[in-house]
Amino acid sequence: xxxxxxxxxxxxxxxxxxxxxxxxxxxxxxxxxxxxxxxxxxxxxxxxxxxxxxxxxxxxxxxxxxxxxxxxxxxxxxxxxxxxxxxxxxxxxxxxxxxxxxxxxxxxxxxxxxxxxxxxxxxxxxxxxxxxxxxxxxxxxxxxxxxxx
Numbered sequence: 001x002x003x004x005x006x007x008x009x010x011x012x013x014x015x016x017x018x019x020x021x022x023x024x025x026x027x028x029x030x031x032x033x034x035x036x037x038x039x040x041x042x043x044x045x046x047x048x049x050x051x052x053x054x055x056x057x058x059x060x061x062x063x064x065x066x067x068x069x070x071x072x073x074x075x076x077x078x079x080x081x082x083x084x085x086x087x088x089x090x091x092x093x094x095x096x097x098x099x100x101x102x103x104x105x106x107x108x109x110x111x112x113x114x115x116x117x118x119x120x121x122x123x124x125x126x127x128x129x130x131x132x133x134x135x136x137x138x139x140x141x142x143x144x145x146x147x148x149x
Contacts, residue, residue: 027128034124034128037124056078057078064103066098067081068081069098097110
């Protein structure tokens with residue numbers, strides 16, 4: 001009887017070790033996905049910032065100011081200090097968007113997309129932090145292994 005009980009204890013310990021390991025690896029995998037997403041976002045923002053710095057402009061751009069991006073019928077993009085509202089019905093070109101030049105020379109879109117990206121990233125971060133607090137249980141071991149694979 002003692003050998004059977006010992007074998008059960010070893011099997012139980014193996015199960016807990018496996019569950020704990022899977023949970024830790026899952027947390028790391030989630031963090032890696034989060035970091036990959038952040039890196040992609042940073043690279044896209046850097047490309048956008050670089051592209052915007054090469055847009056035609058007939059004035060000195062000053063950090064802290066908002067500039068409005070337009071596109072001429074020929075395809076050339078240009079910055080203006082005049083907003084679409086100020087142009088009124090005599091808008092000379094297609095309006096693309098408005099951007100604020102930051103102190104670090106990056107550009108921030110003036111629409112709501114930036115705040116929604118921040119909100120999505122905060123939700124993902126909260127999820128990752130919550131996963132670190134999850135305790136392994138016999139019921140979710142198989143499920144975690146399937147998710148991990």
